[in-house]
Amino acid sequence: xxxxxxxxxxxxxxxxxxxxxxxxxxxxxxxxxxxxxxxxxxxxxxxxxxxxxxxxxxxxxxxxxxxxxxxxxxxxxxxxxxxxxxxxxxxxxxxxxxxxxxxxxxxxxxxxxxxxxxxxxxxxxxxxxxxxxxxxxxxxxxxxxxxxxxxxxxxxxxxxxxxxxxxxxxxxxxxxxxxxxxxxxxxxxxxxxxxxxxxxxxxxxxxxxxxxxxxxxxxxxxxxxxxxxxxxxxxxxxxxxxxxxxxxxxxxxxxxxxxxxxxxxxxxxxxxxxxxxxxxxxxxxxxxxxxxxxxxxxxxxxxxxxxxxxxxxxxxxxxxxxxxxxxxxxxxxxxxxxxxxxxxxxxxxxxxxxxxxxxxxxxxxxxxxxxxxxxxxxxxxxxxxxxxxxxxxxxxxxxxxxxxxxxxxxxxxxxxxxxxxxxxxxxxxxxxxxxxxxxxxxxxxxx
Amino acid sequence: xxxxxxxxxxxxxxxxxxxxxxxxxxxxxxxxxxxxxxxxxxxxxxxxxxxxxxxxxxxxxxxxxxxxxxxxxxxxxxxxxxxxxxxxxxxxxxxxxxxxxxxxxxxxxxxxxxxxxxxxxxxxxxxxxxxxxxxxxxxxxxxxxxxxxxxxxxxxxxxxxxxxxxxxxxxxxxxxxxxxxxxxxxxxxxxxxxxxxxxxxxxxxxxxxxxxxxx
Numbered sequence: 127x128x129x130x131x132x133x134x135x136x137x138x139x140x141x142x143x144x145x146x147x148x149x150x151x152x153x154x155x156x157x158x159x160x161x162x163x164x165x166x167x168x169x170x171x172x173x174x175x176x177x178x179x180x181x182x183x184x185x186x187x188x189x190x191x192x193x194x195x196x197x198x199x200x201x202x203x204x205x206x207x208x209x210x211x212x213x214x215x216x217x218x219x220x221x222x223x224x225x226x227x228x229x230x231x232x233x234x235x236x237x238x239x240x241x242x243x244x245x246x247x248x249x250x251x252x253x254x255x256x257x258x259x260x261x262x263x264x265x266x267x268x269x270x271x272x273x274x275x276x277x278x279x280x281x282x283x284x285x286x287x288x289x290x291x292x293x294x295x296x297x298x299x300x301x302x303x304x305x306x307x308x309x310x311x312x313x314x315x316x317x318x319x320x321x322x323x324x325x326x327x328x329x330x331x332x333x334x335x336x337x338x339x340x341x342x343x344x345x346x347x348x349x350x351x352x353x354x355x356x357x358x359x360x361x362x363x364x365x366x367x368x369x370x371x372x373x374x375x376x377x378x379x380x381x382x383x384x385x386x387x388x389x390x391x392x393x394x395x396x397x398x399x400x401x402x403x404x405x406x407x408x409x410x411x412x413x414x415x416x417x418x419x420x421x422x423x424x425x426x427x428x429x430x431x432x433x434x435x436x437x438x439x440x441x442x443x444x445x446x447x448x449x450x451x452x453x454x455x456x457x458x459x460x461x462x463x464x465x466x467x468x469x470x471x472x473x474x475x476x477x478x479x480x481x482x483x484x485x486x487x488x489x490x491x492x493x494x495x496x497x498x499x500x501x502x503x504x505x506x507x508x509x510x511x512x513x514x515x516x517x518x519x520x521x522x523x524x525x526x527x528x529x530x531x532x533x534x535x536x537x538x539x540x541x542x543x544x545x546x547x548x549x550x551x552x553x554x555x556x557x558x559x560x561x562x563x564x565x566x567x568x569x570x571x572x573x
Numbered sequence: 574x575x576x577x578x579x580x581x582x583x584x585x586x587x588x589x590x591x592x593x594x595x596x597x598x599x600x601x602x603x604x605x606x607x608x609x610x611x612x613x614x615x616x617x618x619x620x621x622x623x624x625x626x627x628x629x630x631x632x633x634x635x636x637x638x639x640x641x642x643x644x645x646x647x648x649x650x651x652x653x654x655x656x657x658x659x660x661x662x663x664x665x666x667x668x669x670x671x672x673x674x675x676x677x678x679x680x681x682x683x684x685x686x687x688x689x690x691x692x693x694x695x696x697x698x699x700x701x702x703x704x705x706x707x708x709x710x711x712x713x714x715x716x717x718x719x720x721x722x723x724x725x726x727x728x729x730x731x732x733x734x735x736x737x738x739x740x741x742x743x744x745x746x747x748x749x750x751x752x753x754x755x756x757x758x759x760x761x762x763x764x765x766x767x768x769x770x771x772x773x774x775x776x777x778x779x780x781x782x783x784x785x786x787x788x
Contacts, residue, residue, distance in 0.1 A: 342659075349658035350587045352680035357593035360683030364600035379596060386589050429586070430659060434633040474634050 219308040226250045238310050239281045256280055267293055268304050287312045325530055326406050332527050333455055337401050347393055347426035351386035358382050396422050411448045413482050413490055414439045420457035433465045433476035440483045446490055446555040448535050456528040460494040460551045467498025489554040497548040506541050579694045580604045580624040584614050586632045597683055611635035620649045625693035630657035641671050652693040710773040716758045724751040729771050
């Protein structure tokens with residue numbers, strides 16, 4: 127059997143030549159197998175065609191996927207680039223770290239620490255951030271608290287600066303990666319210090335002014351012991367010349383003279399102490415002592431207006447960390463206001479009460495209660511505003527300065543009153559050793 | 574009226590001041606009582622007790638000026654000396670206008686205070702004796718009958734018995750009898766004494782008013 131060469135086209139089969147290959151006059155056996163062959167070839171061709179089509183399709187899809195992926199990668203690169211720019215030139219320094227080791231940092235951080243990125247990568251953050259203890263540092267670097275921690279930053283050249291940091295977790299597979307934002311608060315601190323200084327000087331001025339207002343009554347307050355001294359001394363002389371002076375009598379008189387001289391000295395000392403020009407200080411303070419000092423200064427004015435001052439001081443009051451003169455100033459201000467409020471109260475009822483007590487777990491409270499005319503809700507807000515005064519020559523700063531002093535110490539000052547029944551002014555101070563909650567918010571006096 | 578020893582009453586809310594003043598005043602033999610506030614004094618004091626008051630001007634509760642007003646309202650005429658550590662002219666003027674004996678600023682010398690106190694005690698003694706004399710005189714005249722009273726008034730006016738008789742339409746003899754009774758009951762030994770008694774009862778005392786001249 128001759129097999130004619132089949133014309134091959136790309137997948138095509140020349141059917142016309144098949145007829146000459148398989149003439150009809152050959153025996154039927156040969157036709158059958160040739161038919162089978164034909165069918166097989168057809169089938170093969172069909173399958174090849176199908177497969178080819180499938181491959182083409184698969185290839186096309188693959189191409190399209192590659193394109194999409196390339197686009198995604200491009201978008202990602204661009205996005206990263208944008209974020210990189212953002213991170214790099216934001217105000218805050220940003221550092222990415224793992225177990226304290228620096229992995230990466232932005233431009234601002236590198237600048238903040240005055241070095242190159244290469245100097246930072248691989249270093250441990252404990253070399254750059256100073257805190258009280260490693261626990262505090264660890265906690266601030268690897269917890270999501272949201273509240274900033276204050277600490278100091280240390281540059282590679284050794285210089286330090288005040289800083290605040292806050293951290294966030296950065297999920298990265300199984301790795302414990304964190305990102306921390308660091309802010310250099312040197313400028314903030316400076317502005318804060320300026321403001322504190324300014325407030326302090328304002329308080330000092332207010333003290334001078336207060337003393338000026340009280341000068342007349344204080345001077346007259348000195349007349350009491352002087353009167354007593356004169357009377358005892360002269361009495362002794364008279365008795366001596368009339369021969370009625372006894373040893374006991376003289377001793378008693380002289381003791382009184384000494385006591386009264388000391389009493390006068392106390393008034394003067396309190397006064398001088400109150401206006402002495404000084405720096406703000408923060409020491410352990412016993413509030414009861416300050417109340418006594420303030421009352422000593424206020425008594426003259428109280429007496430002048432026909433008022434008396436009663437004290438009810440708690441025993442064993444915990445001490446507070448404070449600037450003693452400023453707290454004394456606040457108490458004195460409240461006392462003077464109380465006396466003035468009672469100017470029109472019935473003479474027998476003009477009593478001012480000062481009370482100290484522990485309030486809750488962590489505060490000491492001082493209250494000054496008067497029986498004056500009282501005030502309503504609106505006025506209770508106004509009285510704390512600057513330049514509000516009910517005195518004819520009043521400066522109107524007393525309560526607003528008092529409040530800022532108290533808040534600077536981490537406490538609160540407020541008033542309770544009903545019109546017609548008097549008023550109570552209260553302020554709190556945190557007990558010594560417990561102002562940790564205050565430091566983060568505003569810089570406290572006792573930092 | 575019993576003659577009591579005068580007492581200096583000292584009121585000052587400052588303990589050292591009032592105790593030292595007590596010591597000082599006792600040094601010259603005066604009797605002293607001290608009080609920390611006005612109320613303590615008013616609760617205790619009886620207006621028949623002679624002496625004077627040494628009083629601080631500004632005190633808690635009732636002030637010095639308020640006490641002065643209170644005593645005046647009660648008709649208590651105890652002389653007051655104000656002492657004060659606060660020198661204020663308006664208050665001083667008011668205190669003096671309301672009848673204070675004096676006003677002294679602290680600190681004062683013993684001399685100043687003692688002189689004032691002696692003066693006040695004398696004033697008080699004088700006033701008391703004048704008052705008691707007046708009371709006595711009033712009592713005497715109250716013993717007169719209405720007719721005797723009429724006669725007294727005309728005698729004091731300077732009328733002679735004859736004129737009195739004419740005025741009252743009485744006989745001269747009757748007038749003489751009434752007149753004798755008047756002199757006896759008034760314990761007067763002369764017309765001049767009678768006149769003094771009548772004036773004293775009328776509250777004129779040492780400052781005689783010109784008598785209206787009816788004729």
